[in-house]
Amino acid sequence: MDDVTKKLFLLAHCKELNSQIIYKLLTIDPSLQIFFQLKDGEWLNYFNVKKHKIDNIKTEYYSYSADLLIKKYNQQNISFLPLFDPNYPYLLKQIADPPPFLFYKGNITLASRKKLISVVGTRYPSEYGVKALEHVLKPLIQEKWVIVSGLAKGIDTLAHEAALNHGGETIAVIGGGLEHIYPRQNQTLANKLMTSHLILSEHSPSTSPQKWHFPKRNRIISGISLGTLIIQAKQRSGSLITAHQALEQNREVFAIPGSIFDECSIGGNELIQNGAKLVQHASHIFEEFPQEVEM
Known part of the structure; x- marks a missing residue:
């Protein structure tokens, strides 16, 4: 060093x-x-x-x-990555306020892949949300897209698990330090990611997660990827914060539509109304990144 x-x-x-x-x-x-x-x-x-x-x-x-x-x-097996290191994620370096350093466990080269897509959504997905996630993510994973999410309960967890179940790769960005996995029920999942995938944090390992850490974490989730996919989000939620940060970072924003009677679909539907791309199939994401699809 x-x-x-x-x-x-x-x-x-x-x-x-x-x-x-x-x-x-x-x-x-x-x-x-x-x-x-x-x-x-x-x-x-x-x-x-x-x-x-x-x-x-x-x-x-x-x-x-x-x-x-x-x-x-x-x-x-915790590593430190400064902003000026060649392995620092190149897309993340482009945002207005990149973390000056990252702590990580796992394969850091995943963070510099060209085909990264972030997936966020409610902690309490409906049966429709679970099916929609599987329907859209499976083809992405099969086309070697790396799935990025926040290791939270619900959609985040399902997105990471979909990558594992379909032989893909995934990155988790967490709100606290690497010695404090949150939520605790995801410790087993986190252990898998630390071994052969990747977990990132902008906090020193002993840092306990605080409520204000998570909006900051969301800018990394959106900033490290080409685009962010919203799968079920309430009108005021962390997922919408991530979507708005993605827009500020000049990234693509995608949303899966939902029932007008479902509280967890209001946020995503409003994103679509305001210009986010409606996604019914992975092809709707592929067509926004033709160069990556051809690789």
Whole structure:
């Protein structure tokens, strides 16, 4: 691990230093020496960080041993990926606020495949939602599309499992650190993904998932993929946050239509009404990416 990567690695563990500030520091000074050179007033003016907070951050920074943490993570097969690493997902690097680093377990090359599609939806899918997911995803998986989702209960879990069941590949982006799989009932599924697929997090491994982590996580789910498919979503839901983030990132948004009487279809139907592509079959996704289909 070179000097800059080691600095970024240690900053990644400072709990009071968020990823937006780290990204700004890295953008302003790729050597990260700026972290040690900024004066108290400059932290306040440029980053709105007060003296007592930066003092706490620096105390925490110097409390860590990079060598001990690396040794621990090696034993857990956890790897660290800085923004400037060649293996960093190239699509994710293009968004306005890419994570300055990622922690991962599994096959990181999956994140740089050309054919990545994100799938999100309700935690409580109906029988129709389950059938629709299988109907649309199976041909995608057979055409070697990597399925990206968030390891949540419901549609996320079913999307990951569909990839496994049909011999495909899948990526999970989680809201907490890699030592805190959420929900707990997906630990077995997560173990499978960590072995031969991929799990990503923008948080250090010991970070417990917090409610505010999940909207941030959603920008990674949409940003890492060519498009996002919504399968059943309520009018106000995390799935719609992901869809709107995909639009902001200039990605394609797809939605499977549902009954006008189903609460879990209101969000997806409104997305279609507002311009998302209606999907009844995988071919409706393929035709938006003709170059990828020909590969």
